[in-house]
Amino acid sequence: MHAYLELLRMKGVQQLLISSIPARLAYGMISLGIFFKVQNTTSSIAIAGLAVGLNGLASSLSVGIRSVFIDRYGLTWPLRVLVPSYAALIVFFNYANGKASLITISLVLGAVAPPINLAVRPLWKIVVPENKQRAIFAVDTAVMSTAAVVGPVLVTSLALSDSPKSALNVCAAAMLLGGIALALLKVTRTWIPEKKEPGADHLLKMPAIRLLIAEGIFIGLAYGLFETGVPAFTTLEGVANRTGLIFAVMAIFNIFGSLLAGLISKKVTPLRAFRSTYLFWVIVCAPLAATNPDWSLLIISALLGLAGGMQMVFYWEIVEAVRPKGAPTAAIGWLWTFEGTALAIGAAVSGYISETLSPRYCLAAMSICVLMGYLTIFRGHRLLQSADRLPTQSEDDEAINTALDKTN
Structure with a gap:
């Protein structure tokens, strides 16, 4: 935990994390806010x-264009x-x-979604030394998950209260506050995009990126089925008020998972760690369709969050x-x-499946x-060999010096 405390004492880390929290809270609220409305x-x-x-x-189709622009x-x-456009539309x-x-x-809301996470990710390479990137990714993921804990609980409570319109009004205010705070940070205003390597292949022509895209399609489908399947499940079972709790439990354990990953020794390469935790993810996901919107779904959701x-x-x-x-944002985008x-x-x-058949089919899918997704990575992991190496001591030292130069 000393590594995390050391990071949190850094002024740049504090500013970037605190500024991003309200907007991330808004993103934690928006999907369920739309659903309930x-x-x-x-x-x-x-x-x-x-x-x-x-x-x-709309958000996903436009994010690539927005990332290239950034x-x-x-x-x-x-x-x-x-x-401000997004807040007004909400x-x-x-x-x-x-x-x-x-x-x-x-x-339209999806098309004009502000690039909050796209904006924050590349800034960590300026604020934090290279040898602490795993730790800061863990902290950043934990902050996103913390916002995801509060977001679903808050929006569910407000949407089912006597003043349901307050749910999306709070969402709009949080986005406006966080977005403005992030835009006013010095590190945001002075960030200069990386220069591209001359003659480098287009991002989408790279085999490693194509493999991650293929894997991402399966995981996107999985989360989409879960994201709407769970509130449909709780609503049809007459326990809609448990929706926020289920997502909150998942997000809390997501925090634990990210912090645990950040403490794993750098002697374990990212690719090996990724493949090992992926298998754990497959195992805990297997009995999902057999759960009910009670303690059983809460336990599985917790394990899914951890993974x-x-x-x-x-x-x-x-x-x-x-x-x-030269493509730190475009790659993510x-x-x-x-x-x-x-x-x-x-x-x-x-x-549609939940209403015509049963939400259990969504969870099984x-x-x-x-x-x-796991089988895709298992079959093509050799394309990710550049992530299966550890940095040398000289590379770590050079990264620290570069980061210090950028923050002074």
Whole structure:
């Protein structure tokens, strides 16, 4: 834990984490906020799932373009333009009533989603030395998960209260506060995109990136099925108030998982750690369809959160190892374009399956998707060999000096 305390004492780390928390809280609220708003207005789980799915689809399809723009022009203007636009649209959506209007605004909301996580990730290479990247990825993932703990609980409580409109109003305010705070940081305003290597292959032509895209499609489908399948499950069983608790438990254990991953020795390569935790993920996901929206789903959700938290830390290390120079944001953006599109499809299909068949089919399909993701990495892991090495002492020393130069 000393490594984490050392990081949290750094002024740059404190500023970046605190500034990003409100906007990340908003992202933790938005999906369930859309779901409950549309479901309460239309009395249809299928339409609510469609709205959530279209929102995710628009966000994922546009994130690649937004990431390329950031890598070319910087972070300031995307935040200044998209943050207030997004907050205003949330309020507008909150007071809309027509089915067509709700679906349309959900789609537009996804298209103009501010690049909060895309903005934060590349800044860690400036704020933190290279040899502490695993630890800071763990802390960053833990902060995202903490926001995800509060977000679902808060939005569920507000959406089911006597003032349901307050749920999305709070979401809009949080995005506005966090987005402005992040845009005003010195490290954000002065960040200069990496220069691309002359003659380097396009990101999407790289075999390692293509492998991660294929894996990401399966995982996107899995999370989409879970994201809408769980609230559909609890709603149909008459325990909608447990939705936030289930997601909160998953997010809390996601924090534990990410912090645990950050403490794993650097003697374990990112790829080996990723493959080991992936197998654990497959095993705990297997009995998901046999659960009920009670203690059984809570336990499985906790284990899924633990596995997911560890996975995310090693995943970011792998992306950093295999991506081409000059594309720190684009690499994340394009991977999320495919994974997020799959997530949106999974969420949209999940609502229909839950209403016409049963949410259990969604949970079973999630287990299959996670297994397929594991098999994809298992078969193609040789393409990720650049993430299966440990940095030398000289590389660590050089990284520390470079980071210190950038922060002085």
